Amino acid sequence: MTNDFFGSKGKGRILAIDYGLKRTGIAVTDEMQMIASGLTTIPSGTAIEWLKDYFEKEHVEKVLIGEPKQMNNEPSQSAPLIAAFVEKFKKSFPDMVLEGVDERFTSKMAFQTMINSGLKKKQRQNKALIDEISATIMLQDYLSRKNII
Template sequence: MPRILAIDYGIKRTGIAVTDELQIIASGLTTISSEATIAFLKNYFSLEKVEKVLIGEPKQMNGLASESTPIIEKFVLDFRNNFPEMKIERVDERFTSKMAFQTMIDSGLKKNQRKNKALIDEIAATILLQDYLTRKMI
């Protein structure tokens, strides 16, 4: 069975998570420079079968688009141009970064380790993907 991949796209960094082949467990894959995302995905898609890509949709508390929405929309357009056959699903990413930081605290990471923004982005993508998998099972 092909994997599902989740992208937490940001201005500087992009967190990426992926499922196992049975689409049961989400795992952090990496965090990369946002400008390298398309090149990274071209390589990854050549190595692994991916059924669908989830792309975080940033929203404000009131449900309206956030100020980073135009940047994400530009990436989504670029993604569609490069991978026209790939299914995309947009998912609400509110609170994923806060949840990622709390996960780091709960797992006992030291304060210095919790400053690693790349790790926060990767964990945020993992949370986004695991939440999607959980909702899919219900």
């Protein structure tokens, strides 16, 4: 028995990572790569172990990592932090497709999304939620661009 309307098994999920100094926001698509959903926020120091566990449970086809850039397209001050994580990721998961995506404005968009959805000020101060929503926005933007082509 197949698990979708068209008779195929679907693709692997796409996972997006908004990696930060303290916290990492994670979002994921459904298996058909149509809907982006916030998954969780984890301590950044645990990201590789968390991903190992997740990859064992779920079929992930591709991972997106936010590339921090300034308005002039130059790398931001957090670029070395992201580069170090990318190196660890590639060593830990050499066969996984990893693609960098522009993450400019995702935190501001996440905060605005929280305001628009009616979250109270105390809830909007939850930086972990902002990181998770940022990863979701990054992933949804990627899906939107992918489906235009």
